[in-house]
Amino acid sequence: MEKLVFDIGGTNTKYALMTTDGEILTKQSVPTNYESAEAFFNNIAAIASKYKGSVDEIAISTNGRMYPDGNTYRAYTMKFLKDMNLKQEVETRTGLPVVVLNDGFSAALGEWWKGSGKGYDNLLVIVLGSGMGGGLILNGELYQGKRKNAAMIFGMLSSCDNGRYELSGMVTSFSLLLYRFSAMRQIPIHEMTGHRFFEFVAQGDPAAVGMLDSYCEGIAGIIYNASLLLDLDCTIVTGGLSGQPALMESIRRKLREIPERFYQGQASSFLDMVAVDPSDFQINIKPGSLALDANVYGALYYLLNSK
DSSP states (O other): OEEEEEEEOSSEEEEEEEOTTOOEEEEEEEEOOOSOHHHHHHHHHHHHHTTTTTEEEEEEEESSEEOTTSSBEEOSSOGGGTTOBHHHHHHHHHOSOEEEEEHHHHHHHHHHHHSTTTTOSSEEEEEESSSEEEEEEETTEEEOOTTSOTTOGGGSEEEEETTEEEEHHHHTOHHHHHHHHHHHTTOOGGGOOHHHHHHHHHTTOHHHHHHHHHHHHHHHHHHHHHHHHHTOSEEEEESTTTTOHHHHHHHHHHHHHHHHHHHHSTTHHHHHHTTOOGGGGOOOEEEOSSGGGHHHHHHHHHHHHOO
């Protein structure tokens, strides 16, 4: 039988009817219900009821994290679900077996199984949208960590200035970037979309170009450190922003600049003395190829392989 896969985000709930081979038979999207926990679960149950008799299992990809039991939710955007056992709640309402997976983990599995990460054993997937998420594939398997908390890159330290640390989540928050840019250009925040921001970038607006430069520098630093720490085969950048050529080119440029600074700065004599191989600092980066469907592919893979 087919599988029903949900990708529950802070704005929309997408769902797809899929075969076990990964073919999407149909997919739709509805606004995520924030009225109450009961309304939220009833919305999922109503969708599942449309496919009664056609599906035998449900997979859910959602933002936030799980407690170590793998089922109980630690909410980010949907705080009314905090400490809810998502698996149990949905199973009770639908009568079907359910698995739940963080959306960053889902994106990583999806790109590794069916997308740009196919064929790589060690892979970091970064998801760029309003915020930033991610997932790790190590030795050909999803790495979640003991507390289901691996690849929490938005909480990593980005820099230290005079003893004060800055979180990556602040440096790489695209929502915050849009807020700052809209205030600078006196544009109502509800009119400042990502698409419009990149139009300013294409026009050479100095503020937009400078903000994008800083944003991509923060992302490049995360990719660079992770690649050297884990000896990754590749890093995939996916999510709503990954289709912007200006963003991908800026990240690539920043990655090239990092080792160049070493060889041009004070560390150059030391690096020459110890005979460091420059090829060790070359980072392989690719855009995702599944666009916004990466999460449903990954959640389906997890459903099929976590038994």
